[in-house]
Amino acid sequence: MQLKKIFHAGLAIAVLAAGSASAAVRPQLTRIIAYTTDKETPVDIVNDSKDPFMVQSWLEDLQGKDTDIPIVLTPPVMKLEGKKQGKLRLVIMKGAVPQDRESVYWLSLQEIPPKAKDVDNRLVVAVRSRLKVFVRPAGFNADGSRKAAEGLTWNIEKEGNKSWIKASNNAAYYVSFGELAVAFPGYKKKRIEEKSEMVPPKGSARYLLPESYKGGKVTITWSGMHDWGGAGAEKTLEVAP
Template sequence: MTLKHPFYKTCLLALLIPFSAANAEIIIHGTRAVYPSDAREITLQVTNTGKSPALVQTWIDEGDAKATPDQSKAPFIITPPITRVESEKGQYLRITSLPTANTLSKTQETLFWLNVLDIPPKPSTKDKAAAPDNFLQLAIRSRIKFFYRPSGINEDVALAPEKIQWSSQGNNLLIKNPTPFHITITTISQEHLGKKVNILSEGIMLVPFSEQKIALKNSNIKDMTFTTINDYGGRVERTINQ
């Protein structure tokens, strides 16, 4: 595909896609990252599964998916912020907290988002006369949750889903999270007309000490099951406690 307007040529034609795409060649090792408040730093690995080198830019934002790296006020530094990753090679990224992280809550997690932008190389050809003057370059961004977890929390994060409080209110299911952790629920299954049906149209995330309502198929919540995601990206199914 070629574009003829000179504006696109001078601007590199970089289009930002703010979500993971099926053809992304820079892979993040993990679906989430956790930064314990007493850690000096944590590391995150990315791998280039493509056949060409890629330029990778990383940054952490506070929740605005449209925020650029220079607009972020998240109290973390990633080293290196921009790096070249060779074909079929990996790169470790060091994430360090700034002194301003001390102002974050000491009693519950704080959620940030980690961005990895994959900028592919400019297309080339051995025949310079045949090289395109105008081209479309897609920069694909992956974005994962980044949790800042205070070391003073005495509760076990692995047990947080078991503490969720469930109750039916007419045609709604009330879900309360009484813990200081973020809990991601991917499915909630209920018996309906003799079949087990997932009543979530999409996953939900319960922020610390919050509640949400979703619609029920019927008012009976006995033996309902739900699936959560743990720190390692694994899915764990449990039966709702009554």
């Protein structure tokens, strides 16, 4: 992946110099659901710019490792003309993914901007987009994912002077939060901003409570992200230490 490393270095320099930038090339969806029973899964991307871009794409696991990924991604590099749509394809290696639970990978899109011709010292910024690919074995569906989010159980954990709310997931699906908020005596309902960590299948994840929490009951409000990238129905539960 030497090519990818070069692009990453260029991206870091560009972002530091420019401060911020928006992607010209982007995926049309915010998440991809891939079923092992399908021959392939399409990923539609679009170039919002009037200029043509080369696009490099690759897959990583949740730890950032890009080797031994059980998904074939094609094409790894493609040219996308201005104001046009393109398509990537994912083929799942059925025997290489868990059959008893959902698995998740990152799909990265690195745009390679055209060389600036009009200004000698013009800064060209390359932007990377990233979205999750949820891989589901036979028998898994959107309804099961929704029920997983609704079925979370919660408790409070304390270590030293810090406290967390802990979500436990008995289902075989990952749960991503659309909303996660807490309230307790003296503290009005506020969203927990650090909620990006998913609750894994048959596992748990915890989220730090505000420093002002000193004990007692906590009211938790949450919703899970559904297959179309939006938040599902909210649930509220009061838990005690």
